[in-house]
Amino acid sequence: MVEAYCVKCKQKREMKNAKEVTMKNGKAAVTGNCPVCGTKMFKIGGK
Numbered sequence: 001m002v003e004a005y006c007v008k009c010k011q012k013r014e015m016k017n018a019k020e021v022t023m024k025n026g027k028a029a030v031t032g033n034c035p036v037c038g039t040k041m042f043k044i045g046g047k
Contacts, residue, residue: 004043006034015041 001014015032023029023044030043 002030002032002043004030004032004041006037006039006041008037008039009034013041015043 002018003012003014005011006013013034013036015030016035018030018032021029021031027044029045032041033039034041
C-alpha cells in the first residue's frame with residue numbers, strides 16, 4: 001500500500017484504490033482515495 005497525506009483528514013493514510021500514473025512531464029505518481037473520507041489523494045514520486 002502507498003501512504004499519502006489526506007488534506008481533508010489532515011493525516012497520513014494508506015491509499016485505497018491506488019493507481020500508478022504518469023504526469024505530463026513524464027514523472028511517476030500515484031493517485032487514489034482516502035479510506036476514511038473518500039477524498040482524492042495524490043502522491044508524486046511513485047511508491
